[in-house]
Amino acid sequence: MNQVPRGHKPVAADPAANAGAILTIDLGAIRENYRRLKAKLGNTRCAGVVKADGYGLGADRVARALMQEGCDTFFVAHVGEGIALRAAIGPGPVIHVLNGPPPGAEPDAVAAGLTAVLNSIEQLSAWREAAKVAGHSLPAALQVDSGMSRLGMSPAEVEAVAADPHALDGVDLRLVMSHLACADEPRHPANEAQRMEFDRLRAMLPAAPASLANSSGIFLGPSYHHQLARPGAALYGVNPTPGQANPLRPVIGLQARVIQTRTVGKGAGIGYGHTATAGQPQRLATISLGYADGWHRCAAASARFDGVELPFIGRVSMDSIILDISALPEGRLGPGDLVDMIDAEQTIDDVAGSYGTIAYEVLTSLGHRFHRIHIGA
Numbered sequence: 001m002n003q004v005p006r007g008h009k010p011v012a013a014d015p016a017a018n019a020g021a022i023l024t025i026d027l028g029a030i031r032e033n034y035r036r037l038k039a040k041l042g043n044t045r046c047a048g049v050v051k052a053d054g055y056g057l058g059a060d061r062v063a064r065a066l067m068q069e070g071c072d073t074f075f076v077a078h079v080g081e082g083i084a085l086r087a088a089i090g091p092g093p094v095i096h097v098l099n100g101p102p103p104g105a106e107p108d109a110v111a112a113g114l115t116a117v118l119n120s121i122e123q124l125s126a127w128r129e130a131a132k133v134a135g136h137s138l139p140a141a142l143q144v145d146s147g148m149s150r151l152g153m154s155p156a157e158v159e160a161v162a163a164d165p166h167a168l169d170g171v172d173l174r175l176v177m178s179h180l181a182c183a184d185e186p187r188h189p190a191n192e193a194q195r196m197e198f199d200r201l202r203a204m205l206p207a208a209p210a211s212l213a214n215s216s217g218i219f220l221g222p223s224y225h226h227q228l229a230r231p232g233a234a235l236y237g238v239n240p241t242p243g244q245a246n247p248l249r250p251v252i253g254l255q256a257r258v259i260q261t262r263t264v265g266k267g268a269g270i271g272y273g274h275t276a277t278a279g280q281p282q283r284l285a286t287i288s289l290g291y292a293d294g295w296h297r298c299a300a301a302s303a304r305f306d307g308v309e310l311p312f313i314g315r316v317s318m319d320s321i322i323l324d325i326s327a328l329p330e331g332r333l334g335p336g337d338l339v340d341m342i343d344a345e346q347t348i349d350d351v352a353g354s355y356g357t358i359a360y361e362v363l364t365s366l367g368h369r370f371h372r373i374h375i376g377a
């Protein structure tokens with residue numbers, strides 16, 4: 001059972017040909033986006049945020065591409081992500097762990113040479129203890145809450161740290177940082193308020209390089225740049241300036257394979273729940289992509305083939321979507337053909353808009369079932 005018959009040569013698998021959908025990731029475009037952000041930043045250093053596996057695109061591949069542009073500082077969210085990234089990119093670059101080590105995870109973070117982002121007095125104390133155990137000082141960033149109420153030390157905690165001469169014993173303070181809540185809304189008054197509060201809080205702490213801007217923060221202007229910027233989304237082609245033209249290059253393309261085509265008569269119910277009904281004889285194609293691939297069930301979008309738009313019809317299924325292909329010449333599209341799902345016509349920002357979310361969620365949802373092709377390395 002399950003044995004290759006004697007004398008039978010196994011045929012080399014072609015993962016691209018077998019795949020239901022193909023995600024193309026342009027590492028060259030990521031590098032170009034890094035250069036564009038750097039040009040915007042002038043003398044400010046530019047890190048790369050590669051949490052959540054590089055927003056779903058492969059943290060190791062992305063980090064190595066950015067290193068070729070001279071990037072030597074990265075941010076991940078979890079210790080585990082940091083350990084994996086360290087193994088992939090070697091000992092040189094700085095890897096910050098944004099969420100800080102959970103209690104007890106400090107030795108693992110130390111062993112991987114990670115820089116903890118300390119968000120609370122508890123995380124600071126634990127890092128200080130870890131330094132004692134290690135017998136040498138440990139690198140850290142201190143995050144202050146300048147008004148987002150998500151992560152970082154409160155003003156009272158910052159005051160407590162400032163008042164305690166031993167608070168930072170064994171802690172090699174490399175960065176003081178904070179995060180903007182409304183950076184993608186340039187006219188929101190919270191931006192200026194957070195910037196002022198950040199200045200006030202860090203003035204209480206020992207001098208260290210400062211970092212406030214994420215992708216959108218970079219576009220708020222030089223007063224938000226400080227010494228280090230922390231873009232993630234913009235590197236991956238997400239528009240950091242909603243409502244304006246995207247200043248960055250698209251990074252991903254997604255194509256899905258046609259499984260079968262059919263013609264249905266007037267009145268035929270289409271897909272789960274028969275949410276659509278053929279109003280006339282209609283030609284349909286079913287493609288190999290569904291919500292299990294991270295394409296949300298409530299997305300009202302379309303595919304393209306030969307430049308012709310092919311709207312979704314009926315509900316998105318787990319592994320498939322039905323397209324109305326009546327606009328194509330009969331026989332033009334058949335099993336095995338690839339239709340475009342994310343491209344210049346339908347960007348990640350457009351897909352996000354079609355189900356009321358942001359492109360960040362589109363990227364990080366994209367399933368690991370796709371065949372991935374990295375180009376431009």
Ligand SMILES: *Cc1c(COP(=O)(O)O)cnc(C)c1O
Nearest residue numbers: 049179214215230231232233234
């Ligand atoms: C995710 C994150 C970033 C990157 O944000 P983008 O909007 O993707 O550029 C920067 N800083 C912190 C603290 C983050 O959590």
